[in-house]
Amino acid sequence: MEEAAIRLLIVDDNPELCDILENYFNLTSEITVCGVARDGEEALFRIAQSQPDVVLLDLIMPKLDGITVLERLAQAELAHRPRFIVTSAIGQDAFTSTALSLGADYYMIKPYDLDALRARVRLVAERPAGTAAPGFPMDAAQAVLAAGIPPHVLGYRYCIAGVEMLLESQGPCSIVKDVYAGVAERFETTPACVEGAVRKAIRRAWEQNGGQFSALPGLGDTGAAPPANGRFLMALRACIASVGRGRGLG
Known part of the structure; x- marks a missing residue:
């Protein structure tokens, strides 16, 4: 029996990057793009609607930034809680540390290599839940x-x-x-x-x-x-x- 593809939600306010990512992952068999959101408010809606396995979440976005999205999801009762890979073009310790403390599973700095991103999506999607206590490094x-x-x-x-x-x-x-x-x-x-x-x-x-x-x-x-x-x-x-x-x- 063939394994179901990993459902990926792309959250980024850069339309060109979203198109590149969507086209790239649509060529793979193990990952499928289940939606694209251009701001934090739309991200919350898409997460509840699409129930993705992994969310690629930009930290700097209009309306609600990635940190606020993670904060709201931490308080929400979701039937299916996705894994999160947070991304940013600016590496600021406070942002990344906060994102990881709020449940993000991985952090990548833009620009990232698409093949490396693909590997990270598979990594966080396949990691068993509860493999580490909160606050402990997992990778x-x-x-x-x-x-x-x-x-x-x-x-x-x-x-x-x-x-x-x-x-x-x-x-x-x-x-x-x-x-x-x-x-x-x-x-x-x-x-x-x-x-x-x-x-x-x-x-x-x-x-x-x-x-x-x-x-x-x-x-x-x-x-x-x-x-x-x-x-x-x-x-x-x-x-x-x-x-x-x-x-x-x-």
Whole structure:
């Protein structure tokens, strides 16, 4: 028996982007676009009407922004509560952290790669409900945000990609030869650029709130200097892996 396609609702005030996304997903067999909304008020109506499995929700919109949509849905009694991937062209820590605390499952910065978006839609749609306690990071993006890496810095994307590679690795994984090289290939840059951007992102987060790092498994008190890149990324991997055992970074 063939599995039912994932029902995706697109919420964005950019009509050209909506057309691109609708055309792209209509070419896939596992995801179908069940509706498009251009503002927050229409989003609430479409969610109740269409009962999507996943909502791609822009944070900056007219009438009601994405945060308000999530706030209202948190208070609503829905027969079917969808998963949410929130997006924004501006990475602001307060917005993204608030969205995740209100139940968003994933965060992506525009412009995003369509194939990567497709993979994330499948990821959040297929994740079993209740796989983590509220406030605990469930995947690489949430763990990197929880550790204090600002979404607008270059190292944010590299950290996510690096942690994902570590999670996917079935055996020993070299930070330099495997992770830096793999991330560099994915983003069409050099391993040296990846290493430098990750180091700067870690230092920035450590300078702003180094105490948060002590909650990461295996780091403890980082002392007078931020942890090395490899140690930090491995700690995030361990943090995600520990969620099922009732631990995490919260």
